[in-house]
Amino acid sequence: MFKHLFSPIRIGTxxxxxxxxxLPHGTMFAENGLPSETHxxxxxxxxxxxxxxxxxxxxxxxxTSKDMLGLIRGYDKDCVAKYRRITESVHSYDCRIFSQxxxxxxxxxxxxxxxxxxxxxxxxxxxVKTIPHEMDIEEIHEIINSYAEVAERIRCAGFDGVExxxxxxxxxxxxxxxxxxxxxxxxxxxxxxxRMRFLKLILxxxxxxVGNDYTVGLRxxxxxxxxxxxxxxxxxxxxxxVTALNMVDYVNQSMGSYASLPVVLPDNRFPSGCFAYLAxxxxxxxxxxxxxxxxxxxxxxxxxxxxxxxADLIGMxxxxxxxxxxxxxxxxGKLDEVRPxxxxxxxxxxxFKELPLRCIHNPSAGREIEYGNYPGDHSSREKKILVVxxxxxxxxxxEVARENGHDVTLIEKEADLGGKLxxxxxxxxxxxxxxxxxxxxxxLRKLRVDVIRGxxxxxxxxxxxGADCVVIATGAKSILPDALAGKTVSVWTxxxxxxxxxxxxxxxxxxxxxxxxxxxxxxxxxxxxxxxNVTVVTSxxxxxxxxxxxSLAMYYKxxxxxxxxxxxxxxxxxxxxxxxxxxxxxxxxRREIGGVDSIVVNMGRRAEDGLLKSxxxxxxxxxxxxxxxxxAPGGLMMAISEAERLGRxxx
Numbered sequence: 001m002f003k004h005l006f007s008p009i010r011i012g013t014x015x016x017x018x019x020x021x022x023l024p025h026g027t028m029f030a031e032n033g034l035p036s037e038t039h040x041x042x043x044x045x046x047x048x049x050x051x052x053x054x055x056x057x058x059x060x061x062x063x064t065s066k067d068m069l070g071l072i073r074g075y076d077k078d079c080v081a082k083y084r085r086i087t088e089s090v091h092s093y094d095c096r097i098f099s100q101x102x103x104x105x106x107x108x109x110x111x112x113x114x115x116x117x118x119x120x121x122x123x124x125x126x127x128v129k130t131i132p133h134e135m136d137i138e139e140i141h142e143i144i145n146s147y148a149e150v151a152e153r154i155r156c157a158g159f160d161g162v163e164x165x166x167x168x169x170x171x172x173x174x175x176x177x178x179x180x181x182x183x184x185x186x187x188x189x190x191x192x193x194x195r196m197r198f199l200k201l202i203l204x205x206x207x208x209x210v211g212n213d214y215t216v217g218l219r220x221x222x223x224x225x226x227x228x229x230x231x232x233x234x235x236x237x238x239x240x241x242v243t244a245l246n247m248v249d250y251v252n253q254s255m256g257s258y259a260s261l262p263v264v265l266p267d268n269r270f271p272s273g274c275f276a277y278l279a280x281x282x283x284x285x286x287x288x289x290x291x292x293x294x295x296x297x298x299x300x301x302x303x304x305x306x307x308x309x310x311a312d313l314i315g316m317x318x319x320x321x322x323x324x325x326x327x328x329x330x331x332x333g334k335l336d337e338v339r340p341x342x343x344x345x346x347x348x349x350x351x352f353k354e355l356p357l358r359c360i361h362n363p364s365a366g367r368e369i370e371y372g373n374y375p376g377d378h379s380s381r382e383k384k385i386l387v388v389x390x391x392x393x394x395x396x397x398x399e400v401a402r403e404n405g406h407d408v409t410l411i412e413k414e415a416d417l418g419g420k421l422x423x424x425x426x427x428x429x430x431x432x433x434x435x436x437x438x439x440x441x442x443x444l445r446k447l448r449v450d451v452i453r454g455x456x457x458x459x460x461x462x463x464x465x466g467a468d469c470v471v472i473a474t475g476a477k478s479i480l481p482d483a484l485a486g487k488t489v490s491v492w493t494x495x496x497x498x499x500x501x502x503x504x505x506x507x508x509x510x511x512x513x514x515x516x517x518x519x520x521x522x523x524x525x526x527x528x529x530x531x532x533n534v535t536v537v538t539s540x541x542x543x544x545x546x547x548x549x550x551s552l553a554m555y556y557k558x559x560x561x562x563x564x565x566x567x568x569x570x571x572x573x574x575x576x577x578x579x580x581x582x583x584x585x586x587x588x589x590r591r592e593i594g595g596v597d598s599i600v601v602n603m604g605r606r607a608e609d610g611l612l613k614s615x616x617x618x619x620x621x622x623x624x625x626x627x628x629x630x631x632a633p634g635g636l637m638m639a640i641s642e643a644e645r646l647g648r649x650x651x
Contacts, residue, residue: 004306005299006331009313011053011289012215012249014160016096016313018052019306020327021291023252023317024100024163024219026057026351028070029366035072035082038356041368043086046320047095050327053313054090054097055163055217055252059154061101061146064118065172066108070354074101074150083157091158098217099154102165103143105172106132106181107258118143120176120198121183126259140188140198143172148205151216161215163252164206166199168221168264170257173199177238180229180259196238203247218242219252222278225260232281240285252291252315253279266295267551268343268432269558273301280310291315297322297341299330321347321359336442340435346637349548360637361436363644371648382406383650386467388457388611391419393628393639394473395440400647401471402447409465410449413456417441419475420519420629421636423498427522428529429558436636459614469623469650472612473643476605476629484511484601487575494523494602505597508532509580511572513603516540517635518547520602521555527600528562535593536566539585543568575599605633623650 006018029038059074090097106119117132124131151162166173175181176198224230255275256263275294283290292311297319323339346360359365383406387398390412398410418437425434478493512520527534543566570582580593612626628639
């Protein structure tokens, strides 16, 4: 099945056992700017999972780079001892590990660094909008020396190689390379040769400090995808030049910059492997190994890219966050056991908020030490557990409890498992989320959990079952405000929209109670795809305020190319005939929206906890828990995370 993926390869002076690479990605796990125990557990689990090479997240080379406690300050000499524990652990699993080093340049905020930003030209980042200081020659050479010092420190820490970051963030080296961000008129600006000078001097000094017997790589965007920016034609020339001079031992392909943020970290609107062609173009210009990246989250796709000759290695980040044991499972032919990345970008959303990395589908990510051995630690005494409700939370708690050695039965009143997740996957751009449901259903079959569908239980039925422990996972019910109920216009909750697919007419008002989350955004897009004229009334300051920032631009592009109008900072007051009266939440000024055929509302949910309260009142079962929306309505990540925690805690 895998002729290429699990074959060895030599990168510079390093032999790597297979072609799967864990790409560098932010984690925000650093403590006081230094590698942490969380890093140790996180990367050790990936090495244990069978990946051939790990390229650890960026290490900052200078204090003028983005300086947050969650990032690693490579310029701090105290990082060496902390790093060494990680490299030694990774090596114990026959895995190689490199470290990426870089400087963020203008792609940050002075409020974060508490210093003026440094860049080749005084042009603000298109996203952050802070105008940087234009570096003088002395400062340029200071940074060049900083790269070399940190590279030398990386070698001392036991890493097998160092990677120079000149990619997707539009970070400092990329800023020098690109005419989009470099308007200098001296020897570091103008022609491509001049714009390459900063990179070449860094590579020359790094090589001088680490030696010719050490592996040095370059991460570079194959295309910036911005007008006036680097194109694949430019990048091929850059790669051809630096590899011909033996400055780098491999090239790690990336794409985009902050000015083209959606392509930097493509979500599930992008096809899998959509940017591998950039690696193929780069590979035409060099004989050093090339790593392909960009939504490659499936071992079979990875094999095809290698077989087609588009790359020598396959880079994965999110695929290995969702399942660090993907390589082992693929090698053993257990593809059905791989926990798939669904491209939701919640992991990256947390990083943009400067929160520790988490995965919507794999609650163990970043908690490897806390949660112990994979998949779980068996309990000392087997219990008979009944899970009532087969939504995502119910399935997850059943999976984890069974992994930990308990006898588990799951009962769902509907014919299909999945709960509210079944609503989300009806939206074309969200259908990849079905991977969560399929994975959990597969796990329940593999673990031989007794699953009973189409059966509703009351308190008496639960009592007769005779479980040692009952977990209520009955979900939550949408709220319909009195002001909108029973009026002359048809009013539907967001759940009714997906469950009943009612006839809404052409002119639909969608009322969002300020949640502005994926549920609201997906329903709006669903209505728009059906050709409806949708007016969105939301009390949030803008639509999508609680969906991943990385996904917002593509979502807006979708809805605003259709008949969608958004009215922020407003709430509904009452319905009069076919008119909805709304009020500004700050000024209390009212206005009318006329000609309304239907109203769809997302005003939140209330936990379906009646069964839980009745069961606790009887005292007939010693242990009763609620999980997911039945305990507290929240998002998919909260439901899965709480289910994992509860499943592990039952003993």
